[in-house]
Amino acid sequence: xxxxxxxxxxxxxxxxxxxxAINSALDVMMARDATVTVMGxxxxxxxxxFRATAGLQGKYGKTRVFDTPITEIGIIGVAIGMGAYGLRPxxxxxxxxxxxxxxxxxxxxxxxxxxxxxxxxxxPITVRSPYGGGIFGGQTHSQSPEGIFTHVxxxxxxxxxxxxxAKGLLIAAIEDNDPVLFLEPKRIYNGPFNGYWDRPAxxxxxxxxxxxxxxxxxxxxxxxxxxxxxxxxxxxxxxTMVHVCRAVVEEAGVDAEIVDLRTLVPLDIExxxxxxxxxxxxxxxxxxxxxxxxxxELSALVQERCFYHxxxxxxxxxxxxxxxxxxxxxxxxxxxxxxxxxxxxIMKDV
Amino acid sequence: MASEHPRANLPPLSLHVPEPxxxxxxxxxxxxxxxxxxxxxxxxxxxxxxxxxxxLAYTLVRVLDDDGQAVxxxxxKLSPDMLRRMLRSMVQLRAFxxxxxxxxxxxxxxxxxxxxxxxxxxxxxxxxxxxxxxxFPSYRQQGLLIxxxxxxxxxMNQIYSNSGDKLGGKQLPIMYSAKDFGFFSISGNLTxxxxxxxxxxxxxAAQGDTRIAATWCGEGSTAEGDFHSACTFAAVYRAPxxxxxxxxxxxxxSFSGFAGAEATTFAARAVGYGIAGLRVDxxxxxxxxxxxxxxxxxxxxxxxxxxxxxxTYRAEGHSTxxxxxxxxxxxxxxxWPLGDPVRRLxxxxxxxxxxxxxxxxxxxxxxxEEVKAAQKEAEKNGILGHGLHQPLDSLFDGVFEEMPWHLxxxxxxxxxxxxxxxxxxxxx
Numbered sequence: 001x002x003x004x005x006x007x008x009x010x011x012x013x014x015x016x017x018x019x020x021a022i023n024s025a026l027d028v029m030m031a032r033d034a035t036v037t038v039m040g041x042x043x044x045x046x047x048x049x050f051r052a053t054a055g056l057q058g059k060y061g062k063t064r065v066f067d068t069p070i071t072e073i074g075i076i077g078v079a080i081g082m083g084a085y086g087l088r089p090x091x092x093x094x095x096x097x098x099x100x101x102x103x104x105x106x107x108x109x110x111x112x113x114x115x116x117x118x119x120x121x122x123x124p125i126t127v128r129s130p131y132g133g134g135i136f137g138g139q140t141h142s143q144s145p146e147g148i149f150t151h152v153x154x155x156x157x158x159x160x161x162x163x164x165x166a167k168g169l170l171i172a173a174i175e176d177n178d179p180v181l182f183l184e185p186k187r188i189y190n191g192p193f194n195g196y197w198d199r200p201a202x203x204x205x206x207x208x209x210x211x212x213x214x215x216x217x218x219x220x221x222x223x224x225x226x227x228x229x230x231x232x233x234x235x236x237x238x239x240t241m242v243h244v245c246r247a248v249v250e251e252a253g254v255d256a257e258i259v260d261l262r263t264l265v266p267l268d269i270e271x272x273x274x275x276x277x278x279x280x281x282x283x284x285x286x287x288x289x290x291x292x293x294x295x296x297e298l299s300a301l302v303q304e305r306c307f308y309h310x311x312x313x314x315x316x317x318x319x320x321x322x323x324x325x326x327x328x329x330x331x332x333x334x335x336x337x338x339x340x341x342x343x344x345x346i347m348k349d350v
Numbered sequence: 351m352a353s354e355h356p357r358a359n360l361p362p363l364s365l366h367v368p369e370p371x372x373x374x375x376x377x378x379x380x381x382x383x384x385x386x387x388x389x390x391x392x393x394x395x396x397x398x399x400x401x402x403x404x405x406l407a408y409t410l411v412r413v414l415d416d417d418g419q420a421v422x423x424x425x426x427k428l429s430p431d432m433l434r435r436m437l438r439s440m441v442q443l444r445a446f447x448x449x450x451x452x453x454x455x456x457x458x459x460x461x462x463x464x465x466x467x468x469x470x471x472x473x474x475x476x477x478x479x480x481x482x483x484x485x486f487p488s489y490r491q492q493g494l495l496i497x498x499x500x501x502x503x504x505x506m507n508q509i510y511s512n513s514g515d516k517l518g519g520k521q522l523p524i525m526y527s528a529k530d531f532g533f534f535s536i537s538g539n540l541t542x543x544x545x546x547x548x549x550x551x552x553x554x555a556a557q558g559d560t561r562i563a564a565t566w567c568g569e570g571s572t573a574e575g576d577f578h579s580a581c582t583f584a585a586v587y588r589a590p591x592x593x594x595x596x597x598x599x600x601x602x603x604s605f606s607g608f609a610g611a612e613a614t615t616f617a618a619r620a621v622g623y624g625i626a627g628l629r630v631d632x633x634x635x636x637x638x639x640x641x642x643x644x645x646x647x648x649x650x651x652x653x654x655x656x657x658x659x660x661x662t663y664r665a666e667g668h669s670t671x672x673x674x675x676x677x678x679x680x681x682x683x684x685x686w687p688l689g690d691p692v693r694r695l696x697x698x699x700x701x702x703x704x705x706x707x708x709x710x711x712x713x714x715x716x717x718x719e720e721v722k723a724a725q726k727e728a729e730k731n732g733i734l735g736h737g738l739h740q741p742l743d744s745l746f747d748g749v750f751e752e753m754p755w756h757l758x759x760x761x762x763x764x765x766x767x768x769x770x771x772x773x774x775x776x777x778x
Contacts, residue, residue: 037556063556069586074545074579081486081549081563084534087556089549101575108539109546115748117527117535118517122751153749177751222754266754 016212017204018189021163022052022128025170026090028216030060033088036174038065040075040092040128049094050130050189076102076127080109083123090174096131096183097140103148110179111154126173126180131159132240132287133319134187134197134333138326144239144288144319149181150264150297156180156221157264161188161242162209165262168219176221185239195244195335224268226275230257233281233346236272236298238262241285241334248339254347256283264294272298273305280311281346285334290318312349315342368607370678378681385687388415388634389422396648400585400624407617407627410661413636414694418701424640426478430704436477436635437695437705439497440469441713444692445721446492446502447666450509453725454523454670458733459509461523465490467665467683470635470691471596472566473497478642479564479592486534486547486565489524490596498531502721506728513739514731518747523734540571544580544593551591551649552583562649564592564642569616569659570601573609581623581657588654592645593625595657596632598664603677620657632662633688635695662688742768 016024029036038053038060044067047054057065068075072093079089093099099106110123133142149157158173158180160166166184173180187193191203204210228246232255235245242260249256257275261267276282282302284295295316302314317334325332372378391411394402413420420427428436447464454462465472472493479485485494495505507514509523517527527535534543534550547565554561567577572595584591595616599606609616620627626648630641638660645656665683667674699705732739746753746761753761768774 037553069579069582071575071579071582073575074548074583077542077545077576077579078549078552078583081546081551082553083549084546085484085550085553085557087553104539104576105542105545109537109542112537113535114751116517116521116525116537117529118520119748120527120529121535156750266750266756269755 012215013211013213015205015210016163016167017191017210018160018163018166018184019050019052021167021212022170022184023054023056024212024214025167025174026053026056027059029171029174030056030064032216035087036064037082037087037089038092039068039079039089041068041070041094043067043092048092050186052128053092072098072100072102073105076105076110079125079127080105080113080123083125084113084121088124088174090126090128093127093129095141096129096145097143099127099129099145106149106155106179106181107152111152114178115154122177123179124177126170126176126182128170128182128184130186130189131183132185132187133324133329134193134240136326136329137324139323142324144286146183146264147288147292147294150294154179156266157183158221158262159183159185159238159264160262161185161239161260162192162207163204163212164209165219165225167212168217169221169262171216172218172221175218180221183239187240188243192243193240194247195333195339196247197330197335219262221263222266222268224262224271225260226257226271227260228256228258230255231279232256232350233283234259234272234275234279235283235285236261237285238264239287241287244335245285245339248336249343251336252340252343254343256343267301269301269305272302276302276306277309280309282306282310283315283317283342283346285317285339287319287334289321290316291321293318312346315346317342368605368612370605370607372679372682374675374677374679376679378679378685380685380687383687386410386412388412389424391422391424393423393644396644396651397653398626400620400626400654403627404621407621407629408615410629410631411637411641412631412634413640414634414698418694418697420636420698424637426636426640426643428636428639430699430702432477433695433699433704436473436639437692437699438713438717439473439476439493440635440692440695441717442502442721443469443473443493443496445714445717446496446505449721449725450506451670453509457735458729459511459523460734461670462509463489463524463669464666465493467686467690468596468598468632468662469493470638470695471594471632471660471662474635474638475564475594475642478639479646480561482532482561483646484532484534484547484550484561484563486543486550486563487536488540488543488566488568488571488596489536490568491566492524492526495526495528495531495533498533500528500531500533502724503727504528506725507731510728510731510733511739512728512732512734514728515739518744519738519740541567541574541576543567544576545583547593548580548583548589548591551589551655552587555587555590560650562590562592562646564594566594566596568601569595569597569599569606569609569611570604572616572619581619581625584655585624588652590649590652591655592642592649593655593657595659596662597659598662600664600668600674600678602668602672605678615659617657617659625654626656627659628656629659629661631688632660633691633694635691636698
């Protein structure tokens with residue numbers, strides 16, 4: 001009996017890329033909860049332009065997984081109405097660059113429904129959307145709009161950086177009774193991109209984050225993870241940049257502590273504070289444009305809370321304040337060179 | 351350069367900017383408004399394909415004729431009891447509006463919006479729908495609450511943001527929410543409720559429920575993208591929803607021409623989406639009832655959505671912050687050819703021998719007393735401007751299901767500010 005049990009536990013964890021992990025999270029939740037409903041452009045019969053919803057319509061039927069008209073206002077507005085009825089909708093916006101038509105529904109409605117109705121109505125929706133650059137997506141397939149949503153009270157913003165986290169966080173997001181924006185870094189759907197675009201691509205098969213339980217589990221929202229413990233400085237990052245930072249600090253031989261935020265709102269301030277107070281230095285890295293980006297909020301929080309522990313100015317390494325370019329992608333992307341220079345700068349007075 | 355251009359002989363283009371017929375000071379003559387005879391519109395079967403509504407989208411479904419008689423195929427043949435209940439609700443709504451408008455003028459609250467002249471639109475619809483159908487109203491369908499028996503005191507508590515306000519003083523007056531009465535939380539953002547209603551209806555259908563949804567927006571708001579998205583979704587999934595457009599001719603200072611009314615009707619929009627479209631005399635309670643009942647039956651039998659344009663007139667200013675004499679002729683409300691919905695229903699009841707002037711006058715008085723008593727009751731819970739009536743720290747409740755650390759910190763900051771200010775904001 002013991003051997004059978006052991007075998008069951010072992011087969012329970014399988015290798016997945018991030019798409020498979022997201023697909024698995026949706027599958028697990030649809031099986032557990034008959035109110036979970038998946039909707040969006042091309043998500044039904046076709047299974048999604050990134051295959052995240054492949055097979056779900058065949059398994060759960062057209063009334064639970066369905067294609068929608070091409071109208072982001074409608075997708076989010078309808079999802080809010082379904083949530084008010086009592087369903088748990090998981091709408092997909094094909095690219096985060098196309099979420100703007102739905103801004104009014106997200107900001108004015110989903111985010112405020114609980115507050116304005118004193119809890120009579122809620123919007124337990126999870127909006128999935130691929131985001132981020134590094135794929136030659138040009139201006140409208142590369143954006144990182146998280147800062148727009150972290151500015152909105154009433155919405156949670158979640159960004160995974162591994163298949164394991166993607167599945168566990170997505171399950172937690174779907175179960176959460178507040179609206180969650182779940183941004184998927186599409187650059188690392190297939191592998192943990194290290195920022196060296198001219199080197200061979202990696203896949204998730206050897207990365208520890210690619211080992212994913214096939215059943216139900218949660219990664220709690222609002223909890224960051226120290227993905228690389230270190231003493232020299234703290235790097236705050238999320239999504240693709242977690243992997244880029246890791247590769248850069250290891251190559252540079254700097255003993256950085258990398259904190260993968262995972263949830264931007266609500267933020268795990270304790271983990272951030274503990275890390276910066278230990279290291280005395282803080283670097284913030286995101287793909288999104290600099291001015292008014294989420295890095296500004298992080299920088300302000302660290303400055304307010306860790307001021308007397310700081311031994312150097314907080315560094316922000318970000319995308320430039322321009323639209324995301326096509327051919328100049330690797331000049332724009334906050335890659336190894338930009339991060340490396342910031343590292344040198346923040347460490348120079350050690 | 352111009353002479354080399356092949357179209358140099360054409361006159362220059364000109365931009366058409368719509369202009370209402372009458373501005374302040376103009377004499378009003380609504381003769382150009384086409385009012386088809388009561389009873390002249392056909393009543394199709396509720397299973398009629400959406401493609402066969404062209405003619406109904408350009409006429410007016412009317413039941414009450416000039417003599418107060420109910421005529422034609424749309425006569426819902428309601429019992430006198432039902433007619434009297436509807437009339438009473440309409441009178442209640444008017445009295446409530448009057449009282450709250452005055453309360454705002456007396457400084458007891460910050461804001462109010464009346465539905466004067468549009469009472470039939472919400473009241474008759476509420477009577478035609480089932481009690482458990484979910485309504486997604488705009489801010490001018492307070493009649494739904496009144497018809498469904500929501501306590502007037504609760505409405506006033508909300509308007510006063512007082513200690514009895516179930517929304518905790520967080521919402522602007524009249525942005526009610528009453529889930530148990532099938533009344534969805536009102537938003538200040540126009541037409542957002544439209545796709546939400548469609549989504550609610552889709553969910554009901556997907557769950558094999560029998561309940562339907564209904565939603566309302568003004569004609570001005572049909573210009574919002576949400577309207578288009580909602581109509582598309584409703585048609586694509588044959589959602590069991592009734593989409594109401596209350597065409598009261600005015601969106602604040604903009605006449606309906608700025609929403610496209612010069613070229614077509616709002617009911618006609620339905621035709622292009624593949625939705626059944628009806629255009630109804632919105633000041634005729636029987637026509638509104640009949641059309642809503644028809645649309646509800648169509649939805650409930652899986653025949654899909656209906657768009658109803660209620661042709662009416664906004665007799666009052668847009669809100670207590672608006673002065674309509676600045677942009678339209680003062681003569682308009684009285685000249686409106688479809689008359690006053692309350693008077694028309696009253697005249698009908700009198701014409702069929704089920705009502706009289708004395709009873710009506712007595713009811714007016716009784717309703718006025720009832721509203722006044724409710725107001726007295728509500729004012730015991732406080733009025734706006736007499737200090738806060740809610741616990742100060744409740745400001746942070748309900749942003750999320752559970753309060754995250756940053757809101758807890760801000761809540762503490764606020765409480766510290768109150769202590770430091772020496773101004774006890776939390777107490778009267």
